[in-house]
Amino acid sequence: MKKMIDPLIALRHELHRTPELSGQEKETARRIRDFLSPLKPEQLLTMVGGHGVVAIFDSGTPGPEVWFRADTDALPVNETTQLDYASGNPGVSHKCGHDGHTAILAGLAEYIALHRPTKGRVLLLFQPAEETGQGAAAMLKALKALGFSPEYAFALHNLPGYPLNSVIVRNGTFAAASRGMVIRLKGRTSHASEPEKGMSPAAVMARLMVDLPGLSNNGDLKGYRDFVLLTLIYGNLGSPAFGTSPGEAVLMATLRAYQNGDMELLSNTAAELVRRHSDAAAMGCEISFTEEFPATMNHPEAVQFVSDAARSLGLPLIEAGLPFRWSEDFAHFAMESKAALFGIGSGTDHPALHHPDYDFPDKLIPTALKLWKDIYQRLQE
Structure with a gap:
């Protein structure tokens, strides 16, 4: 497992060192494309709805179309950490963990490259401009124009304030x-x-x-x-x-x-x-x-896939009593599919999202990758 995780941590650190604001993710997209290209997906799309990258693994046989999404943009926040891989772009930094989300989805791409779908097709979306609420809608429009339409869609977001590696789910409204x-x-x-x-x-x-x-x-x-x-x-x-x-x-x-x-x-x-x-x-x-x-509305069937995966891996499962007050443009994908946006705990004492001291915890990568693998496998059954 370490042999698979270390390159993902290295990718995250590289992305963290070179953050780009919403709509400006040109080099971020290039790094993602370079990572994905050797995996030989059936299609590797670039410039989708801006600087979006999409890896498509297609079985060629009937089955569900499943989208997994990671966000790639950074924030206009000056980093205050002394990390070896601290942001090299003054006033710009990954203070929401999108570098970690991207690395996790890149790990799923590696796994799917070795375990190709036997039915349907899987799209891995590396989405720009989440922070401004523009990226998801633009990618959705572009992909629909190409004939793609998700039956299921999934995304995760790390959540400081929750126990490390816990999984936070909710049916109905997840984010405002x-x-x-x-x-x-x-x-x-x-x-x-x-x-x-x-x-x-x-x-x-x-x-x-x-x-x-x-x-x-x-x-x-x-x-x-x-x-x-x-x-x-x-x-x-x-x-x-x-x-x-x-x-x-x-x-x-x-x-x-x-x-x-x-x-x-x-x-x-x-x-x-x-x-x-x-x-x-x-x-x-x-x-x-x-x-x-829009409000992010989770579908019970998709949430069940996430909950079953968490239980099978022995991860703490937390049902959020109320929706989160922050917003997520994954909502646009949720309006077109059976979707689930869920949280994964970054630690109860971890600095908050958008805080200058925040850094995505690398310890989350193996856990989140196991979740993605489990959900992917269940959708192939």
């Missing part, structure tokens, strides 16, 4: 829907000594900063089916010019919901509130949304 809301208030500048001759957005902005977070349900459903949350994340009013009363303001918020229908209701309600306040002040406004992630 989220989207960024951008509000631009448009008034009119004036001299600061004559504010009455302008139209400052300050009062409207202040009201919105109070009222928008109040749309979160905080246990009171308020017409929603489940949990919703609105968090203000940025605000800017005017400029640091003491002689000028401001004419424009920008306010940004992150919206989250456990149900896709609730996300639409929250978005519409928030937009209506903004328009009501701006109209009352006879002020213009522009509203846009970005980085949109």
Whole structure:
């Protein structure tokens, strides 16, 4: 096993040393392609939905089409560790463990190359741009255009705060829907000594900063089916010019919901509130949304494959009581298949995801690879 794991750890360290942001994963994709090429999949696709790489192992006989996905992009976070393989790109680092996820899936590719599918076909997706919510949708569109359509889809994500090598599953919503809301208030500048001759957005902005977070349900459903949350994340009013009363303001918020229908209701309600306040002040406004992630909805049949694999390997199995509040663009694959996104514990005291001190634990690679192998074998039975 060590002979198989050591090259995967080396691959992870190489990826960690050379991280690339969402949409810029050119060298990451090249390294993945170079690793996969000697395995001789039936097809090796590149530039799929951006810098996506897909290895296709096709039995040539009828059977399920199964997708396994790993994410490949890094974060705009400056690394604070003193690792031998620390990031060589200032301000960019793998602080979500995508380097580890990629190495694990590369290990599954090696295994499948030696144990080819006897029915159906298996697609291993190395997906860019997960952090911005754009990669999965782009890959899905590109692969569907080529005639691929998943019956099952699987992805894992390491989870600090859970016991090392534990497996965390949940039927239904696993990760919340989220989207960024951008509000631009448009008034009119004036001299600061004559504010009455302008139209400052300050009062409207202040009201919105109070009222928008109040749309979160905080246990009171308020017409929603489940949990919703609105968090203000940025605000800017005017400029640091003491002689000028401001004419424009920008306010940004992150919206989250456990149900896709609730996300639409929250978005519409928030937009209506903004328009009501701006109209009352006879002020213009522009509203846009970005980085949109649907809720990741797990299918019971796919979750059962993961649970059975964990039990067969003697791994601690934890059923999450509530969905996770963070989002995952694997949700797009889940909308097209029987899918399961699950967690694998990184350790109860491990630094949190996106923390400058975080590093994917190499000890997870053998365990996660065994899980992928077991799930793959069960789908071939």
